[in-house]
Amino acid sequence: MNNVIKAFGETPAVDGLSLAVGPGQIFGLIGPSGCGKTTTIRLLLGILKPDSGTATVMGRQPTHFGTKERERIGYTPQEFVLYPTLTVQENLRFAGSLFGMGWRRRHRRIREVLEFLDLWDARKRMTRDLSGGMKRRLELACALLHEPELLFVDEPTAGLDPVLRVRIWDLLRELRDRNITVFVTTQHIDEIVRCDNVAILDHGRLVGLGTPESLRRSAMGGEMVEVEADHVSKDAVAALRQLPEVKSVRWTNNGALQVVVEDAAAATPTITETLQERGEAVEAVRPVVADFDDVFRRLVGDEAPHNG
Amino acid sequence: MGRSIIRTLSFFSQWASEVLRQPWLMIVLVLGPFVVLFLFGAGESVGAPKPRAIIVVPAGQQQSPLAVSTDNLTQYLQVVATTTDLQGAREQLANNKADLVVVIPPDPLQAIQNGQHANIQVLTDEIDPVRLSYAQAYIRQQGDALNRQTVEKAVATAQGQIGDVHSFLAEAQNYVKALQSSPDLASSQADLGQIKSELDQVSNVLHTAIDLVQNSPLILFNGVGGTSVSQLQQTAKSVDDLRSQISGLQSQLSSAGLPSSLTPQDLQQLQTSLNQIDQQATQLRTIPPDVVASPFNIDIQNIAPWKPNGTGFYAPALLALIVQHVGITLGALSMSRVRLLGLMEILQTSPVKATEISVGNFLAYGTLCVLVAGTLMGLIMGVLGVPVFGPPWAVVAVLLLLIAASVGIGLVVSLVSASEQQAVQVAMLVLIASVFFSGFLVSLDTIDWPIRIISFLLPVTYAIRTLDDVMLRGRLLTPEDFGILAAFAVVFFLATIFLFRREMRAR
Numbered sequence: 001m002n003n004v005i006k007a008f009g010e011t012p013a014v015d016g017l018s019l020a021v022g023p024g025q026i027f028g029l030i031g032p033s034g035c036g037k038t039t040t041i042r043l044l045l046g047i048l049k050p051d052s053g054t055a056t057v058m059g060r061q062p063t064h065f066g067t068k069e070r071e072r073i074g075y076t077p078q079e080f081v082l083y084p085t086l087t088v089q090e091n092l093r094f095a096g097s098l099f100g101m102g103w104r105r106r107h108r109r110i111r112e113v114l115e116f117l118d119l120w121d122a123r124k125r126m127t128r129d130l131s132g133g134m135k136r137r138l139e140l141a142c143a144l145l146h147e148p149e150l151l152f153v154d155e156p157t158a159g160l161d162p163v164l165r166v167r168i169w170d171l172l173r174e175l176r177d178r179n180i181t182v183f184v185t186t187q188h189i190d191e192i193v194r195c196d197n198v199a200i201l202d203h204g205r206l207v208g209l210g211t212p213e214s215l216r217r218s219a220m221g222g223e224m225v226e227v228e229a230d231h232v233s234k235d236a237v238a239a240l241r242q243l244p245e246v247k248s249v250r251w252t253n254n255g256a257l258q259v260v261v262e263d264a265a266a267a268t269p270t271i272t273e274t275l276q277e278r279g280e281a282v283e284a285v286r287p288v289v290a291d292f293d294d295v296f297r298r299l300v301g302d303e304a305p306h307n308g
Numbered sequence: 309m310g311r312s313i314i315r316t317l318s319f320f321s322q323w324a325s326e327v328l329r330q331p332w333l334m335i336v337l338v339l340g341p342f343v344v345l346f347l348f349g350a351g352e353s354v355g356a357p358k359p360r361a362i363i364v365v366p367a368g369q370q371q372s373p374l375a376v377s378t379d380n381l382t383q384y385l386q387v388v389a390t391t392t393d394l395q396g397a398r399e400q401l402a403n404n405k406a407d408l409v410v411v412i413p414p415d416p417l418q419a420i421q422n423g424q425h426a427n428i429q430v431l432t433d434e435i436d437p438v439r440l441s442y443a444q445a446y447i448r449q450q451g452d453a454l455n456r457q458t459v460e461k462a463v464a465t466a467q468g469q470i471g472d473v474h475s476f477l478a479e480a481q482n483y484v485k486a487l488q489s490s491p492d493l494a495s496s497q498a499d500l501g502q503i504k505s506e507l508d509q510v511s512n513v514l515h516t517a518i519d520l521v522q523n524s525p526l527i528l529f530n531g532v533g534g535t536s537v538s539q540l541q542q543t544a545k546s547v548d549d550l551r552s553q554i555s556g557l558q559s560q561l562s563s564a565g566l567p568s569s570l571t572p573q574d575l576q577q578l579q580t581s582l583n584q585i586d587q588q589a590t591q592l593r594t595i596p597p598d599v600v601a602s603p604f605n606i607d608i609q610n611i612a613p614w615k616p617n618g619t620g621f622y623a624p625a626l627l628a629l630i631v632q633h634v635g636i637t638l639g640a641l642s643m644s645r646v647r648l649l650g651l652m653e654i655l656q657t658s659p660v661k662a663t664e665i666s667v668g669n670f671l672a673y674g675t676l677c678v679l680v681a682g683t684l685m686g687l688i689m690g691v692l693g694v695p696v697f698g699p700p701w702a703v704v705a706v707l708l709l710l711i712a713a714s715v716g717i718g719l720v721v722s723l724v725s726a727s728e729q730q731a732v733q734v735a736m737l738v739l740i741a742s743v744f745f746s747g748f749l750v751s752l753d754t755i756d757w758p759i760r761i762i763s764f765l766l767p768v769t770y771a772i773r774t775l776d777d778v779m780l781r782g783r784l785l786t787p788e789d790f791g792i793l794a795a796f797a798v799v800f801f802l803a804t805i806f807l808f809r810r811e812m813r814a815r
Binding site: 042045046047048049062063066067070071073075079080083085086087090093094095098099101102142 | 310311312314315317318321322325326329330649650651653654655656657658659660661814815
């Protein structure tokens with residue numbers, strides 16, 4: 001996507017979005033509700049047309065997709081959109097026939113995807129009687145039936161309990177391992193870590209793009225070492241700032257001292273030594289990994305660091 | 309090509325899976341309309357019921373030849389009461405206890421003799437224009453019947469009196485025979501006097517009958533019974549001429565005093581004249597009073613191959629109406645449901661094309677309509693005994709075209725409607741318009757232009773017309789209706805493809 005803008009009325013849903021997704025990965029589009037995730041997916045599927053900018057998927061503009069391109073793409077919408085009065089198997093047959101799958105291939109693939117998604121035993125159940133997690137998996141099954149190379153999954157874990165969420169991500173990883181490119185959206189920030197690459201959206205704008213680790217580093221300014229102590233004197237903090245490994249020092253909301261460094265493992269002994277030299281009563285000095293909620297807040301500018 | 313067929317049939321198999329799982333839904337969909345038709349036929353009577361009437365008779369009604377008998381009023385009216393209280397009758401009319409109040413005039417003969425109509429006043433409190441027109445037609449027919457009965461009564465009275473002429477003439481013949489053998493002048497004079505006396509009585513009867521006819525409301529049948537009046541007058545003139553002739557013979561006898569003055573030729577002529585008068589009088593009686601009153605009888609012969617009752621007549625039209633409604637409603641709900649479920653996104657992102665969706669939906673809902681129409685047709689023919697006199701292919705063709713047009717309209721409605729409710733509202737609106745304007749409820753001829761344009765915008769109008777002709781008349785009177793229905797089907801099919809394309813286009 002290159003500088004894509006899409007507005008509904010006066011409100012831009014996607015505002016100058018540019019990103020690229022390589023094959024064979026899980027690409028996560030992450031952001032709060034209403035940030036433009038679904039609009040982005042619809043732009044990439046050719047359901048929506050950009051007001052400006054260009055989108056290209058598999059070498060073609062989505063609005064010009066033909067039968068061949070569509071047969072290579074699978075899509076699981078955010079809402080459950082299958083026929084509630086059909087059985088699991090019948091919904092799959094319908095989905096397969098929409099993609100022009102012949103009876104033999106459809107029959108074989110229905111069994112394969114249902115077994116893959118642990119739904120084989122439920123194949124004759126009415127769709128309306130399925131649990132939320134089963135419905136999600138059935139939608140995935142419908143999208144996977146025709147063996148797509150690229151799978152768009154819009155908020156697959158929304159409304160699911162943590163166990164089911166993990167199960168869904170495990171399935172997505174398995175698909176990635178089968179060389180299917182998975183473009184997934186979620187509003188659960190903690191799920192960033194399950195993606196190979198992520199883009200973070202806020203109000204339609206891209207605020208972060210990269211691997212989870214690179215995003216964490218760029219959001220936090222580097223790696224972090226946390227100092228546990230009842231009290232750290234101003235002199236000691238000033239001494240830490242003078243160290244060449246240290247980029248910044250700040251106090252967290254819960255009273256801990258966080259030291260941002262280039263390499264946490266290498267800097268930890270130096271920080272410990274500096275504090276001990278000044279007689280500070282330090283309980284522990286250890287590398288910490290920043291929470292992605294914090295990362296997100298920093299990226300969208302909700303949390304300014306408290307420099308100590 | 310193969311993939312395209314699979315994609316097209318996906319809608320059919322999805323529909324089939326859903327429908328086959330709900331057999332009761334199918335039964336209701338198929339049998340429901342038949343039960344409606346059956347109950348409609350069982351409870352419907354062609355035309356309107358006889359109006360409930362209160363007859364207000366004058367107190368102390370005179371017994372004249374024109375006295376109106378309430379028995380005569382029951383042919384077209386349901387007489388619920390006979391009273392002399394006009395005010396009470398009006399109140400009952402206002403309270404919907406009766407549909408009409410018929411006020412009989414106190415002395416109709418007097419009015420007629422004064423050169424005026426005998427006015428029978430009829431009061432009604434009807435707000436239904438159809439029932440009012442029925443009531444007016446009934447009242448006019450009742451008036452005609454009363455007039456006719458009055459004429460009949462007068463003619464019968466006159467003919468009864470003419471019956472006496474026979475005996476007088478037979479007596480006169482006896483005296484003519486006696487005259488032939490009269491021994492002397494005195495006997496001849498006496499016989500001639502007797503003959504003249506009998507003829508005087510005949511003359512009196514005839515003139516009384518003429519007076520009765522001329523001074524009675526038989527004036528009403530000037531053009532109807534005029535022949536009888538002139539015949540009466542002619543016969544009376546013949547009698548009077550014979551009387552003059554006899555007076556002449558009497559004078560001859562008196563002056564000549566010779567019995568031989570009455571020649572056998574005179575006697576023969578006298579007998580011939582009497583026979584002629586008798587024949588004329590007989591002829592006057594041979595015409596029955598009802599023929600005199602109603603010389604022209606209207607003999608209505610219906611050459612239609614089948615005379616259906618209400619159910620039979622309405623069956624083809626109701627079949628067409630139900631098939632159109634089912635087609636439009638199913639079509640109208642189809643895409644609304646797809647939108648409601650969010651399936652449109654799935655269709656947009658799948659390789660399925662607008663034409664394939666369109667054909668698939670036509671096949672799916674068209675098949676359901678064919679099942680409904682076929683079952684209804686079977687029940688109409690098998691249970692209600694409605695025949696198909698015309699070629700069966702015409703019935704099949706018109707139903708298939710109607711189904712295609714109706715499903716097309718329904719799909720267009722669903723694609724332009726913003727919600728399921730809106731689609732259902734439009735389907736109901738089309739149904740209501742079809743009931744009023746298609747010729748189902750009232751004949752197309754009774755709908756004025758330009759409102760009749762609405763009739764010809766409804767496919768069911770052509771289907772009803774063709775089904776009526778083919779099934780009930782056995783003839784295909786408007787073959788162009790096939791073309792018009794086919795045009796409807798094609799136009800709406802193309803419109804459906806266009807709208808599906810628009811719906812699936814990126815926004």
